[in-house]
Amino acid sequence: MSAGLPQLALGIDIGGTNTVFGIVDHRGDILYRGAISTKKHENVEDYINELYNAIAPAIKEMGGKGNIKGIGVGAPNGNFYTGAIEYAPNLNWKGIIPLAELITNKFGIPAALTNDANAAAVGEMMYGAAKGLKDFIVITLGTGVGSGIVVNGQLVYGHDGFAGELGHTIAIPGGRKHYSTGAHGSLEAYASATGVRFTALEMLEKNPDQPSLMREYPADKIDSRVVYDCAMKGDAMANEVYRFTGEVLGMSLANFVMFSSPKAIILFGGLCKAGDLILNPTREHMEANLLPIFQNKVQLLFSELKESDAAILGASALVWDMK
Structure with missing residues (x-):
């Protein structure tokens, strides 16, 4: 990976059944992708531990966390302002979950969160039919x-x-x-x-x-x-x-x-x-x-985005607006 500013983003889309993730470059090319189960974890900390264990080898392969500008997360009832999932009816974790903070602390990389449909809109604006x-x-x-x-x-x-x-x-x-x-x-x-x-x-x-x-x-x-x-x-x-x-x-x-x-x-x-x-x-x-x-x-x-890629691209697109 070339020296200078981080050129990669990690996109995570949390669905009621599965979580998909990928490491994405500025052009919208997904360099690595994977998935884990969302619903098997009653405890959000256990979920984040599994997520970290699934993604950490890919981050290492991409040159380490210094090459990742940030983590973007799309989730049901995700609140961009607070970084929390709030009262999502189709997730095991009830109430208010400070997910962006939990992910930042675990990965040591800044994280931003929004709801899944907003992530899709950001993805379309950056990579898809809404470009321009x-x-x-x-x-x-x-x-x-x-x-x-x-x-x-x-x-x-x-x-x-x-x-x-x-x-x-x-x-x-x-x-x-x-x-x-x-x-x-x-x-x-x-x-x-x-x-x-x-x-x-x-x-x-x-x-x-x-x-x-x-x-x-x-x-x-x-x-x-x-x-x-x-x-x-x-x-x-x-x-x-x-x-x-x-x-x-x-x-x-x-x-x-x-x-x-x-x-x-x-x-x-x-x-x-x-x-x-x-x-x-x-x-x-x-x-x-x-x-x-x-x-x-x-x-x-x-x-215009492939359904399998759109969730990852939409979440990762949040990263490029990070300060």
């Missing part, structure tokens, strides 16, 4: 619906670090009850992989006489992957699941556009594998619900 853009929104469509909002080149954190929970905005007043928050009609209850599953089950129940390939599966086996596979085979009801999902998502995106007037909205996550099945109805209903001054101005794009 100053106003855009990233919507992550996975098990849940996350979002990162960038205005005038700055990520929007709000006064407390939790701005941008667009997945929990109400898309259908009085609608479907969210399995975790208890809210009725939130976007996440419809436009997530979990929401797609519930929509499919509802349509199967409400249309008992309509044939569908999805009926070949027991109810507890129907998930977003089954819906996708059936839609790819031309199943009308599975296609209607995506059309309805796109309608709800598109209406919500229209609201988001009229809030911050982004140049682009970038969709990322597992549901994007459905391609035009989700993109076309989303775009149609977004445009239909916009005021004329906003219509046909906003690009609706899929992320």
